[in-house]
Amino acid sequence: xxxxxxxxxxxxxxxxxxxxxxxxxxxxxxxxxxxxxxxxxxxxxxxxxxxxxxxxxxxxxxxxxxxxxxxxxxxxxxxxxxxxxxxxxxxxxxxxxxxxxxxxxxxxxxxxxxxxxxxxxxxxxxxxxxxxxxxxxxxxxxxxxxxxxxxxxxxxxxxxxxxxxxxxxxxxxxxxxxxxxxxxxxxxxxxxxxxxxxxxxxxxxxxxxxxxxxxxxxxxxxxxxxxxxxxxxxxxxxxxxxxxxxxxxxxxxxxxxxxxxxxxxxxxxxxxxxxxxxxxxxxxxxxxxxxxxxxxxxxxxxxxxxxxxxxxxxxxxx
Amino acid sequence: xxxxxxxxxxxxxxxxxxxxxxxxxxxxxxxxxxxxxxxxxxxxxxxxxxxxxxxxxxxxxxxxxxxxxxxxxxxxxxxxxxxxxxxxxxxxxxxxxxxxxxxxxxxxxxxxxxxxxxxxxxxxxxxxxxxxxxxxxxxxxxxxxxxxxxxxxxxxxxxxxxxxxxxxxxxxxxxxxxxxxxxxxxxxxxxxxxxxxxxxxxxxxxxxxxxxxxxxxxxxxxxxxxxxxxxxxxxxxxxx
Numbered sequence: 001x002x003x004x005x006x007x008x009x010x011x012x013x014x015x016x017x018x019x020x021x022x023x024x025x026x027x028x029x030x031x032x033x034x035x036x037x038x039x040x041x042x043x044x045x046x047x048x049x050x051x052x053x054x055x056x057x058x059x060x061x062x063x064x065x066x067x068x069x070x071x072x073x074x075x076x077x078x079x080x081x082x083x084x085x086x087x088x089x090x091x092x093x094x095x096x097x098x099x100x101x102x103x104x105x106x107x108x109x110x111x112x113x114x115x116x117x118x119x120x121x122x123x124x125x126x127x128x129x130x131x132x133x134x135x136x137x138x139x140x141x142x143x144x145x146x147x148x149x150x151x152x153x154x155x156x157x158x159x160x161x162x163x164x165x166x167x168x169x170x171x172x173x174x175x176x177x178x179x180x181x182x183x184x185x186x187x188x189x190x191x192x193x194x195x196x197x198x199x200x201x202x203x204x205x206x207x208x209x210x211x212x213x214x215x216x217x218x219x220x221x222x223x224x225x226x227x228x229x230x231x232x233x234x235x236x237x238x239x240x241x242x243x244x245x246x247x248x249x250x251x252x253x254x255x256x257x258x259x260x261x262x263x264x265x266x267x268x269x270x271x272x273x274x275x276x277x278x279x280x281x282x283x284x285x286x287x288x289x290x291x292x293x294x295x296x297x298x299x300x301x302x303x304x305x306x307x308x309x310x311x312x313x314x315x316x317x318x
Numbered sequence: 319x320x321x322x323x324x325x326x327x328x329x330x331x332x333x334x335x336x337x338x339x340x341x342x343x344x345x346x347x348x349x350x351x352x353x354x355x356x357x358x359x360x361x362x363x364x365x366x367x368x369x370x371x372x373x374x375x376x377x378x379x380x381x382x383x384x385x386x387x388x389x390x391x392x393x394x395x396x397x398x399x400x401x402x403x404x405x406x407x408x409x410x411x412x413x414x415x416x417x418x419x420x421x422x423x424x425x426x427x428x429x430x431x432x433x434x435x436x437x438x439x440x441x442x443x444x445x446x447x448x449x450x451x452x453x454x455x456x457x458x459x460x461x462x463x464x465x466x467x468x469x470x471x472x473x474x475x476x477x478x479x480x481x482x483x484x485x486x487x488x489x490x491x492x493x494x495x496x497x498x499x500x501x502x503x504x505x506x507x508x509x510x511x512x513x514x515x516x517x518x519x520x521x522x523x524x525x526x527x528x529x530x531x532x533x534x535x536x537x538x539x540x541x542x543x544x545x546x547x548x549x550x551x552x553x554x555x556x557x558x
Binding site: 185189194 | 368369370389390391394395399400402406407408409410411415418419420422423424425429430431471472474475
């Protein structure tokens with residue numbers, strides 16, 4: 001626990017720097033947009049881990065929840081104040097995830113993953129159909145918001161997702177989630193209402209993805225189903241979480257940050273080899289660092305303390 | 319009074335009848351053994367009672383209330399806890415967390431994660447003989463202790479009926495002896511025990527009553543003495 005406190009303090013200090021940063025470099029909106037973009041991936045990865053980390057259910061649905069957030073924002077942005085719009089995006093995603101989760105979380109392993117993959121396509125096509133047949137438009141125009149507003153909204157969402165992840169990791173609910181990941185059958189026979197716990201945590205995870213979508217919507221001036229429900233928003237958080245590690249709070253944070261910076265660097269410096277280098281990095285990480293960057297960091301910490309007995313058993317409490 | 323009453327219980331897997339009209343009961347405070355050859359349907363009966371499977375027909379009453387077809391967590395909260403033939407501990411969690419989960423979720427009333435919940439959990443660990451191992455990861459325990467851990471998790475939140483599915487299988491003779499003591503100790507705390515076992519020595523010496531299943535049907539029932547002398551049981555199971 002003490003270890004956890006120290007890393008939490010580190011994270012908070014880093015956060016303060018982050019919030020103060022734009023004040024010093026306000027001349028560069030590029031930096032602010034870049035950091036917002038990183039925060040977007042950090043929140044997506046961190047919230048993905050809330051459900052998929054402990055339970056081991058690999059969801060490829062983040063793009064669906066992100067897109068629902070984007071569309072909520074696009075539809076309501078003109079009529080409601082910004083914080084309310086963002087919240088509606090989150091709640092809409094929560095409800096969708098809860099309903100879908102209740103119906104499909106019986107599916108195990110690959111079947112669940114395939115379903116979530118299909119869900120993104122289903123909703124994308126549904127929205128497309130609705131636009132063509134009901135509203136008679138394709139896509140929507142959006143009145144963009146000041147990048148600084150988007151940035152601060154993302155900082156708040158980032159703090160919220162960290163706080164919620166931390167609380168879940170130490171709660172009875174988190175214990176049940178880990179139990180489900182270890183043995184769903186044993187958890188059910190120990191009194192855990194597994195269907196509900198899974199559906200609720202799937203919903204909580206989707207809530208933050210919806211908030212993120214509703215916020216990031218403002219950096220575009222035009223959206224359509226292909227932008228909003230881009231599979232990139234499903235694959236990237238998963239890869240980032242695996243890259244960073246899922247046993248601690250900071251895992252997805254560093255994973256997403258490094259990944260997003262890498263993406264930025266590679267697309268600008270090596271546009272032709274970007275995907276190739278990206279893929280190779282992924283293979284190396286998955287093959288040689290099974291617990292992600294976090295595993296390497298934890299090993300160093302242990303060696304520093306003179307005991308290298310492997311990963312602590314409370315990993316997963318985050 | 320009968321804590322568990324099963325009548326005409328049937329469960330088919332395709333054309334195979336795993337339970338074909340089983341009638342049996344367990345009285346409060348008893349230790350009842352369920353024996354029979356492999357594939358006789360013993361574990362199926364446990365799965366039906368604990369809610370892992372839904373019966374095709376028949377009734378299961380716990381303290382007079384019908385529970386057949388209910389969800390596993392509902393049945394657990396009503397007071398029926400179980401262990402598994404192939405151990406299903408939460409491998410990467412500490413022994414304390416394994417039992418804590420049962421304690422917090424397994425009771426009729428939901429518990430909060432407090433220090434007193436942890437203390438009660440530690441008491442259960444001590445009761446089953448896992449004192450001093452609360453921080454050990456479950457996967458690092460030897461088989462005998464993993465089985466004890468499953469018993470501890472099942473005992474958390476004080477169930478009224480404990481279903482033990484081969485807790486002694488794969489243990490050394492010394493471990494079997496201490497496991498037998500544990501089962502007796504559990505009964506002394508007021509918990510009714512219904513157990514599947516292949517270790518005959520254990521079943522004969524600790525069970526008040528034994529039920530024998532064969533091809534999903536009950537072929538005999540009685541005290542250990544009656545069972546060892548029963549012609550049908552000798553033919554299909556015990557041998558000459």
